[in-house]
Amino acid sequence: MTNETLLIGLAGVFVSAAPILFAVIGETFSERAGVINLSLNGTILLSAMASFAVAVETNNLLAGFLTGALVGALVAAVVAFSSISLKLSQVAIGFVLAITCRDLAYFLGNGYMGAMGPRLGLLPIPGLGDLPIVGTLFFRHDLLTYLSFFLIFAAWAYIFRTRPGLMLRGIGEKPASAFVRGADVKRLRYLYVIAGGALIGLAGPMYSLSVKAGWKGTISGLDGIGWIALAITIFGGWNPLRAAFGAYLFAILQWLGLVLQPVLPGIPSQVLQVAPFPLMILTLLLVNIGDTEWVARMLAALPETTRHRLENLIRTLQAKPPASLGTPFESD
């Protein structure tokens, strides 16, 4: 492999991770507010299909992207209404929506299979884009990839460094205390779930109008991405910086699967393509295992120095979910 292909490959990692980042950060907002939006897999497929269809019909990219955000927000509104107002099981509603929206996307998108549509163009930044190495890596992408870089830091700063962000963490951790301090818990939850849904919805057109342009039905290669984004949200410990690390790790693994193809002829290509999925989810084991009783007991039995080292390792890997994740809030 030459340096040039390596460089272009790594630059591609930033592009292919961008939609996942939007979805993961949208989900992070929703879960920080205390609501799991399990519909991701269906939402992304439906918004990819709908925004492609709209972009084809209107020949307008902006209309396409807005459609994607709208679809995501609408699906999230159903999740919000049923979990915040009706207090239904968030898992049940989310799962049904994940399946239904997927089938809906395949059904409604049938007429647009293989259609020619507009595609988001590259937007190299003058000057910076011409720099050696750094230019190729960071400054010769499309608008949304730049936005994904910005989103990571903006979301992190919002959640951890602003007053509304503090309130957001409050309604997910201790809604009762946030309520006493004047937060309208239900309204805020609606707001964050729907806004998060719009971000998740944007992942769709980022695929169908950019990264994997077009709509090819069941072979679009998007089925499964939503589940991965959910796993990365947990892996990321509900922190945009750590989530970004997870998303890039996943994109690198997928790219390696492609690159290693000729090197490992014994392994069928179909296996390498799905290999990052299990790897990603199995890392959840590492993230969660520190919470279990038997690990605590086993650690207690170890000699002092080993124990400290292991405890530190587990603590860096571990991630604690918002305390009220998945539970409805009652103000009286």
Added chain:
Amino acid sequence: MPDSRWNILLLRLGALLLALIFTFLILLAVGAQPFSVFGDIVGGALGSSSRFSNVLSAWVPLVLVSAGLLITFSAGLWNIGIEGQIMLGAIFTTGAIRLLQETALPPALVLALAIIAGMLGGALWASLAGVMKTFGGVNEIFGGLGLNFVSTSISLWLIFGPWKRPGVASMSGTEPFDEAFRLATFQGLRLSPWALLLGIAAVILVYFLLRGTYFGLRLKAVGKNPRASYILGIPTWQHMMLAFFLCGALGGLAGAVQVTAVYHRLIPAISSGYGYMGLMIGMLVNFHPVWAAPVALFFAALNIGSIQLPILHKLDSSLAGVLQGVLVLFVLLAEGIRQKYFNRKAASS
């Protein structure tokens, strides 16, 4: 309270009506003729004895999976890994037949052993999700999803690697088995009476397990409140593990049936999405075993009925999934609205 039971039934029918209206509208939206499409779905499912026998052969794996999932639902578990458990069942069954078909054992015995191997495969795969939950702290939803992806990789690897067809490996699957290693079917139909019997037996067994045994009662206690059950002396994690194991065995059996009675080989999409459909059925019947069999039949009929949509109407056959999905969605929403707005009145009157 016969009154509230009627109300619930009415709500279900209202949700079904809404789901049909929704489907009607999206059919109009894509420019199709809704009545003709609905008519063709009914015809495609019930139009002839061979079509209805196809519905029944889809019903068997679906009802096996649904019955299994009722066990995990009772224990408060979301066994999303069921898709992988079906796949592992299919893989173990195929493996057992490949291993034993050259031996001197009678084919009937080989088939029986292969089906048992399939059940074991599914049960082991489910136990893995259970171990990850109880000892790894990984939520069964994510553990299960991860294992689903792993099982897809395993089956693809087998089909394109060690078990590939002589000549060229392809998505069409492994080499089909000899006639002797297929479950016998009714004359001229593709439905196997043995598969049908297995499906019916599973429903009855699970019904009695959940309704008539202490084990079922304890399982429900664990599902409702694991902490309270633990304090009351019910071995909580053991019950969860057993629920996973039993559900996985039934999922594996579904995979075994798909291999021995339907496809006669291992194909990449051997689970046909029946696992996820089973989860929807579990939600729809509100975890009551009695209703699982008829609802599964309805779902199977929709699936088989819409197979011809691409040819007859140039529509995607995922219409069946849309109708099933919105039906479950509306039933859940209707139930939530009933509890929020009507329960208070019912309690005071």
